Amino acid sequence: MITLEEVRRRAEADAKTYGYYLTPQQDLLQGFLEGLKTNEDRYGYPLCPCRLTSGNFEFDRDIICPCDYRDPDVAQYGSCYCRLYVNKKVYESQNLPEVPERRPLDKQARAYGGEAAAKSTPAGGTQEKQPTTAKAESTVKKKLWYCKQCGYVVFREDPPYVCPVCKAKREMFAEIESSVEFNG
Amino acid sequence: MNISKVAGKNNKHKVFVYALSTCVWCKLTKQYLIDNNIEYEYVDVDLCAEEDKQKIRDTITSKGGMLSYPTTIVDDKVVITGFRKDQLKESLEI
Numbered sequence: 211m212i213t214l215e216e217v218r219r220r221a222e223a224d225a226k227t228y229g230y231y232l233t234p235q236q237d238l239l240q241g242f243l244e245g246l247k248t249n250e251d252r253y254g255y256p257l258c259p260c261r262l263t264s265g266n267f268e269f270d271r272d273i274i275c276p277c278d279y280r281d282p283d284v285a286q287y288g289s290c291y292c293r294l295y296v297n298k299k300v301y302e303s304q305n306l307p308e309v310p311e312r313r314p315l316d317k318q319a320r321a322y323g324g325e326a327a328a329k330s331t332p333a334g335g336t337q338e339k340q341p342t343t344a345k346a347e348s349t350v351k352k353k354l355w356y357c358k359q360c361g362y363v364v365f366r367e368d369p370p371y372v373c374p375v376c377k378a379k380r381e382m383f384a385e386i387e388s389s390v391e392f393n394g
Numbered sequence: 395m396n397i398s399k400v401a402g403k404n405n406k407h408k409v410f411v412y413a414l415s416t417c418v419w420c421k422l423t424k425q426y427l428i429d430n431n432i433e434y435e436y437v438d439v440d441l442c443a444e445e446d447k448q449k450i451r452d453t454i455t456s457k458g459g460m461l462s463y464p465t466t467i468v469d470d471k472v473v474i475t476g477f478r479k480d481q482l483k484e485s486l487e488i
Contacts (some may be wrong), residue, residue: 228403238418241418241421242418244416245416245417246416248415248416249416259414259416259417259418260416260417260418260419260463261414261463262414262415262439262440262447262461262463263440292418308476310439311460311461311462315461316463319451319461321447321450322447322450322451322461323444323447324446
């Protein structure tokens with residue numbers, strides 16, 4: 211079981227690496243760290259304490275803290291969705307911004323009963339009943355993506371919003387198409 | 395579904411909070427209601443069974459809410475997403 215101190219140290223180290231700060235309000239910070247610890251004890255990985263999780267690693271992968279949405283959110287609003295990670299300006303002003311949810315609805319819906327739920331969510335409200343076998347689909351389709359700027363390669367459902375190596379934007383990622391041919 | 399009721403002197407409005415047990419903003423919302431003596435009910439969605447989560451999703455989205463937490467529903471119609479003191483104050487008349 212991970213200790214609260216380990217969760218804190220890991221968050222501090224990550225903030226430092228990326229040039230961020232942890233939220234300046236100590237009571238909030240304590241709450242975020244406790245939430246992360248609870249989720250790590252519960253699921254085995256530090257899921258975002260502010261989002262509903264499915265408990266399925268593949269479905270939750272984008273919201274393991276630091277989540278996929280942190281970098282674009284800090285760049286746009288000065289803070290991540292939870293307001294655990296903030297930029298220098300927010301840290302110094304202590305004014306925490308409102309940060310809307312960036313996570314796409316189809317991914318949010320996975321926490322409410324798998325792919326079948328994801329399909330019935332969009333506007334229109336047609337609650338078509340999926341065959342029960344649809345729910346058994348518990349993996350996501352992963353692809354190989356590479357950063358056209360630095361060559362970083364990642365095997366995931368979607369490319370990252372920001373390249374973790376060279377900071378290029380998502381648009382700089384392209385899918386690596388591979389094919390296998392049999393001769394003779 | 396494990397719905398908890400918190401007693402308060404002010405029961406002028408029907409208040410229901412969809413929360414997460416790990417979420418700081420949800421805790422602050424609950425505490426804000428307690429501090430203002432508001433009677434309310436809440437459910438920690440992350441601790442619910444799968445079928446209850448689906449029902450909760452349908453309820454929140456049918457009222458035009460987003461699937462963010464906390465979601466506070468006042469009198470079955472006003473949906474407040476996030477810990478928004480200004481909006482809570484206005485709709486609860488405090």
